[in-house]
Amino acid sequence: xxxxxxxxxxxxxxxxxxxxxxxxxxxxxxxxxxxxxxxxxxxxxxxxxxxxxxxxxxxxxxxxxxxxxxxxxxxxxxxxxxxxxxxxxxxxxxxxxxxxxxxxxxxxxxxxxxxxxxxxxxxxxxxxxxxxxxxxxxxxxxxxxxxxxxxxxxxxxxxxxxxxxxxxxxxxxxxxxxxxxxxxxxxxxxxxxxxxxxxxxxxxxxxxxxxxxxxxxxxxxxxxxxxxxxxxxxxxxxxxxxxxxxxxxxxxxxxxxxxxxxxxxxxxxxxxxxxxxxxxxxxxxxxxxxxxxxxxxxxxxxxxxxxxxxxxxxxxxxxxxxxxxxxxxxxxxxxxxxxxxxxxxxxxxxxxxxxxxxxxxxxxxxxxxxxxxxx
Amino acid sequence: xxxxxxxxxxxxxxxxxxxxxxxxxxxxxxxxxxxxxxxxxxxxxxxxxxxxxxxxxxxxxxxxxxxxxxxxxxxxxxxxxxxxxxxxxxxxxxxxxxxxxxxxxxxxxxxxxxxxxxxxxxxxxxxxxxxxxxxxxxxxxxxxxxxxxxxxxxxxxxxxxxxxxxxxxxxxxxxxxxxx
Numbered sequence: 001x002x003x004x005x006x007x008x009x010x011x012x013x014x015x016x017x018x019x020x021x022x023x024x025x026x027x028x029x030x031x032x033x034x035x036x037x038x039x040x041x042x043x044x045x046x047x048x049x050x051x052x053x054x055x056x057x058x059x060x061x062x063x064x065x066x067x068x069x070x071x072x073x074x075x076x077x078x079x080x081x082x083x084x085x086x087x088x089x090x091x092x093x094x095x096x097x098x099x100x101x102x103x104x105x106x107x108x109x110x111x112x113x114x115x116x117x118x119x120x121x122x123x124x125x126x127x128x129x130x131x132x133x134x135x136x137x138x139x140x141x142x143x144x145x146x147x148x149x150x151x152x153x154x155x156x157x158x159x160x161x162x163x164x165x166x167x168x169x170x171x172x173x174x175x176x177x178x179x180x181x182x183x184x185x186x187x188x189x190x191x192x193x194x195x196x197x198x199x200x201x202x203x204x205x206x207x208x209x210x211x212x213x214x215x216x217x218x219x220x221x222x223x224x225x226x227x228x229x230x231x232x233x234x235x236x237x238x239x240x241x242x243x244x245x246x247x248x249x250x251x252x253x254x255x256x257x258x259x260x261x262x263x264x265x266x267x268x269x270x271x272x273x274x275x276x277x278x279x280x281x282x283x284x285x286x287x288x289x290x291x292x293x294x295x296x297x298x299x300x301x302x303x304x305x306x307x308x309x310x311x312x313x314x315x316x317x318x319x320x321x322x323x324x325x326x327x328x329x330x331x332x333x334x335x336x337x338x339x340x341x342x343x344x345x346x347x348x349x350x351x352x353x354x355x356x357x358x359x360x361x362x363x364x365x366x367x368x369x370x371x372x373x374x375x
Numbered sequence: 376x377x378x379x380x381x382x383x384x385x386x387x388x389x390x391x392x393x394x395x396x397x398x399x400x401x402x403x404x405x406x407x408x409x410x411x412x413x414x415x416x417x418x419x420x421x422x423x424x425x426x427x428x429x430x431x432x433x434x435x436x437x438x439x440x441x442x443x444x445x446x447x448x449x450x451x452x453x454x455x456x457x458x459x460x461x462x463x464x465x466x467x468x469x470x471x472x473x474x475x476x477x478x479x480x481x482x483x484x485x486x487x488x489x490x491x492x493x494x495x496x497x498x499x500x501x502x503x504x505x506x507x508x509x510x511x512x513x514x515x516x517x518x519x520x521x522x523x524x525x526x527x528x529x530x531x532x533x534x535x536x537x538x539x540x541x542x543x544x545x546x547x548x549x550x551x552x553x554x555x
Contacts, residue, residue: 001473001474002472002473002474003469003472003474003513003541003544004467004469004472004513004514004516006474006490006493006494006544007494007510007513007514008450008453008454009488009490009491009494010450010491010494010495010498010514011446011447011449011450012446012449012450012510012514013443013445013446013449014506014507014510015507015510015511015514015515017403017406017407017410017511017515017517018406018525019402019403019405019406020406021405021409022402023401023402023405023421023422023425024422025398025401025402027422028397028401028422028425028426028429029394029397029398031422031423031426032393032394032397032426032429032430032433033390035426035427035430035433036390036430036433039430039434084380084384087387163377164399165378165381165396165399165400165444165445166399166445168377168378169377188377188379188383189377189380190377190380191377230445334383334387352387
């Protein structure tokens with residue numbers, strides 16, 4: 001037994017080796033592109049490389065959209081503002097769907113505005129406190145998922161650098177979901193400097209609410225921006241305070257809810273060592289489909305031991321849900337949040353594109369088909 | 376772009392996200408590769424191995440937990456560089472690398488997870504600068520002379536600190552049930 005062989009069981013990122021000569025990253029990119037290209041099998045649907053091409057085309061297509069009917073924030077439509085959060089090329093109906101679900105039209109918090117009956121309300125350009133301005137750009141909400149984008153501006157002369165692997169921001173936001181005691185944070189967030197000045201940065205957050213439809217409050221509060229510098233380790237608070245943003249323009253849309261029967265599938269539950277512990281079966285019992293998400297509920301045919309999830313690393317994993325459209329094309333999903341118990345559970349799936357129900361034929365998962373009736 | 380967003384997009388097949396990781400990490404990865412394969416290969420070899428590391432990320436992105444990308448890339452770089460050396464019939468010479476001769480195997484084979492726990496516990500117990508010296512030598516395969524030069528220490532100091540580190544690792548192994 002060698003020490004150097006034992007060391008391969010760990011991953012170190014603490015030692016900073018001397019970097020005497022920078023490599024040509026463009027050359028490395030080309031070499032990796034070639035490897036990806038060489039790894040491609042014969043043309044096949046949904047291959048990563050093809051998907052990348054589709055993404056690039058989609059970005060170009062979205063940029064070329066010039067319709068004035070779309071709601072815009074700083075000259076950009078909702079589809080454009082959230083384009084990184086969807087895969088592939090969006091159809092015009094899907095962009096319209098995002099417009100219907102979302103808003104770029106935010107009002108100032110009533111307590112902050114100086115109103116005059118004779119004057120038109122001023123264009124809302126954000127809430128400024130202590131020299132820091134938080135401006136909502138856009139939000140999209142379907143009852144189960146909230147995409148929320150704000151621009152943050154420090155006072156002129158200060159600098160908010162680009163986020164990198166070693167320099168990562170976190171935006172703390174208080175979102176008190178009505179009728180829910182526990183309020184989760186965003187599942188994902190990203191920071192961008194696109195169209196920003198030196199002192200500005202844009203944050204997009206993706207909030208996902210598994211299982212039950214939620215009601216948003218009228219106001220969300222941006223409370224702090226922090227940054228973690230992985231080279232120097234400490235987490236630094238850039239600002240703290242309270243910047244209220246009005247969300248009253250958003251409300252959940254009607255979703256499609258469907259009781260299911262005769263949708264039985266085998267289940268295997270694994271322990272930490274990936275050994276099968278339980279082999280049983282379950283049935284899908286309920287489906288809820290909204291424009292951005294699908295929630296599936298299932299029940300085991302026989303209840304599992306009470307301590308099963310203390311012994312096993314997770315519940316069954318329902319994955320690879322696909323929506324098949326009437327024209328035969330498909331929309332994939334990512335696995336989202338899950339809630340589980342010995343008797344059953346629910347899984348949330350995040351659509352990679354907005355769903356237009358009238359265009360969908362069926363959902364497919366674990367070899368099962370869930371037909372969708374036309375609304 | 377945040378690391379978890381980058382990983383999500385790489386999993387989705389977005390090469391732009393992969394290229395951002397290459398842009399930000401290629402020099403770091405190349406420095407690990409160069410450290411291990413040393414002067415026995417050309418810059419072209421270093422670049423080839425570096426490209427292999429990012430291609431591995433493309434293929435295995437679902438295995439990487441957000442917040443652990445740098446460590447993952449470093450471990451893959453180390454693994455691939457050592458493999459490259461083996462392909463050429465070369466090895467790296469490390470101080471007293473053999474803890475247990477092949478003919479003297481432990482009573483049972485320890486899982487990778489058990490070994491990882493013991494190595495991490497030993498590293499934790501070492502403290503600085505012994506931990507960094509130990510990692511530079513046994514993880515990044517840096518020679519004693521190179522460590523001395525980089526950390527401003529003489530050879531005997533580096534060697535004695537490595538010896539202390541080996542003792543701490545042996546202690547963990549004994550506590551974990553190995554008979555050395």
